[in-house]
Amino acid sequence: MHRGKGLKFVGDSRVLHPSSRKKKGPKDYSEYPGKTEAFWPDFLLKEWLIGSVFLIGYLILTVSHPSPLERQADPTDTAYIPLPDWYFLFLYQLLKYQFASGPYNVIGAIVMPGIAFMALLLVPFLDTSKERRPFKRPLPTGFMLLAIASIIFLTWESVVNHDWEAAKAQGEIREEVSVEFDENSEGYQLYSTSSCIGCHGNAFEGGIGPTLVGTGRSAEEIYEIGKNGIASMPAGTYQGTDEELQVIAEFISTLEASE
Amino acid sequence: MLNKIYDWVDERLDITPIWRDIADHEVPEHVNPAHHFSAFVYCFGGLTFFVTVIQILSGMFLTMYYVPDIENAWNSVYYLQNEVAFGEIVRGMHHWGASLVIVMMFLHTLRVFFTGSYKKPRELNWMVGVGIFGIMLGLGFTGYLLPWDMKALFATKVGIEIAASVPFIGGMIKTLLAGDEVILGAQTLTRFFAIHVFFLPAALFGLLAAHFILIRRQGISGPL
Numbered sequence: 001m002h003r004g005k006g007l008k009f010v011g012d013s014r015v016l017h018p019s020s021r022k023k024k025g026p027k028d029y030s031e032y033p034g035k036t037e038a039f040w041p042d043f044l045l046k047e048w049l050i051g052s053v054f055l056i057g058y059l060i061l062t063v064s065h066p067s068p069l070e071r072q073a074d075p076t077d078t079a080y081i082p083l084p085d086w087y088f089l090f091l092y093q094l095l096k097y098q099f100a101s102g103p104y105n106v107i108g109a110i111v112m113p114g115i116a117f118m119a120l121l122l123v124p125f126l127d128t129s130k131e132r133r134p135f136k137r138p139l140p141t142g143f144m145l146l147a148i149a150s151i152i153f154l155t156w157e158s159v160v161n162h163d164w165e166a167a168k169a170q171g172e173i174r175e176e177v178s179v180e181f182d183e184n185s186e187g188y189q190l191y192s193t194s195s196c197i198g199c200h201g202n203a204f205e206g207g208i209g210p211t212l213v214g215t216g217r218s219a220e221e222i223y224e225i226g227k228n229g230i231a232s233m234p235a236g237t238y239q240g241t242d243e244e245l246q247v248i249a250e251f252i253s254t255l256e257a258s259e
Numbered sequence: 260m261l262n263k264i265y266d267w268v269d270e271r272l273d274i275t276p277i278w279r280d281i282a283d284h285e286v287p288e289h290v291n292p293a294h295h296f297s298a299f300v301y302c303f304g305g306l307t308f309f310v311t312v313i314q315i316l317s318g319m320f321l322t323m324y325y326v327p328d329i330e331n332a333w334n335s336v337y338y339l340q341n342e343v344a345f346g347e348i349v350r351g352m353h354h355w356g357a358s359l360v361i362v363m364m365f366l367h368t369l370r371v372f373f374t375g376s377y378k379k380p381r382e383l384n385w386m387v388g389v390g391i392f393g394i395m396l397g398l399g400f401t402g403y404l405l406p407w408d409m410k411a412l413f414a415t416k417v418g419i420e421i422a423a424s425v426p427f428i429g430g431m432i433k434t435l436l437a438g439d440e441v442i443l444g445a446q447t448l449t450r451f452f453a454i455h456v457f458f459l460p461a462a463l464f465g466l467l468a469a470h471f472i473l474i475r476r477q478g479i480s481g482p483l
Binding site (some may be wrong): 040047062127131 | 285292305313329347350354376377406408412416424426444482
């Protein structure tokens with residue numbers, strides 16, 4: 001048998017001599033007329049171009065959207081609302097429906113995804129007809145379109161029902177601020193006995209709300225926020241008298257981070 | 260010179276058939292976008308592999324700085340992101356690549372499904388492909404924990420609770436993944452790191468090799 005570089009190939013190694021071709025099974029593509037092209041180097045060069053265009057888009061995405069990093073994991077923060085990566089959102093959303101949560105959790109978490117995955121895995125044995133065109137096999141095509149529609153719908157529902165601003169705020173990296181203040185001052189006494197301290201922390205370091213150190217706001221502005229709220233802080237959160245609020249506002253406006 | 264080296268190796272190892280299987284085959288017209296623009300759908304598989312290669316390379320560079328331990332994991336990622344030269348780019352590519360690989364793989368799956376390419380004789384390759392899909396989702400799930408930030412920890416908690424709800428063996432799966440029956444902590448991070456960096460890639464390489472060998476053996480399915 002001839003071996004090595006001198007060996008002459010015609011077309012593709014999978015193309016058998018017509019006499020040894022079996023009649024069974026699908027036709028090999030080489031039996032169709034058409035302009036075939038050598039993979040190496042002709043086709044690979046064109047593929048490389050497509051790959052390069054793809055890579056440019058990929059790099060633009062990378063540079064324009066730096067990958068997110070939230071603050072270091074804190075297992076004691078039980079108020080944190082979790083969210084998986086976007087391609088798991090539809091599974092996560094499924095668990096929020098009544099028929100798939102609570103006592104039926106196993107249906108939403110295991111049974112439905114399990115059936116879908118097994119159906120996908122066993123598709124070749126469920127759809128055994130020789131027909132390949134999608135319109136000629138309505139059942140597999142229909143089920144797949146239904147599955148895609150469900151995934152898109154569930155992902156959409158999950159996205160619109162999630163509070164993205166709150167999610168961003170709850171994960172933000174907080175710079176550690178320390179501030180020196182007189183704990184016996186009237187301002188701090190009023191602050192620590194009001195509802196402010198619940199969200200803004202014992203030492204103004206922040207919590208659910210932002211830090212109050214170095215806000216750059218005047219006492220009047222802080223007074224207004226205490227009255228009318230800001231962002232996710234509703235109006236009327238402060239329950240005390242206007243005079244006390246004025247004292248607190250003046251105290252907060254003096255807070256500057258210490259080195 | 261190159262020819263001489265080739266001949267020297269070929270004389271001993273008979274590499275021409277190997278070269279032929281890897282590179283020296285023909286591309287049929289119906290999958291070539293140069294002839295039919297709509298044939299771009301046949302690029303999705305190749306692009307999935309392209310992103311996978313980028314994931315492997317960027318992941319290898321990330322491990323040069325990443326420390327899989329709860330004290331330092333977040334700090335090492337923060338340092339990588341903000342201090343290391345091009346660290347933001349390498350991490351960014353790994354982060355976005357994880358999404359792109361899912362997108363491309365999804366599109367590739369749909370192409371194979373709607374062209375009916377999974378039919379006889381390619382059933383086995385379809386099943387290998389679905390296996391790769393599962394491995395990729397596993398890589399996405401385990402990789403999400405590694406930065407050890409808030410979203411990582413709490414998303415993983417949910418994921419592990421879901422795994423724990425499997426009837427009968429749920430508790431065992433949870434212990435296997437988290438390293439403890441209750442706590443999700445130091446053990447979990449090192450386990451997820453090992454799974455993400457060693458176990459799943461090993462399985463992925465095996466399945467990818469099988470995927471490609473089967474493609475070379477069976478060829479691309481014919482035109483519709």
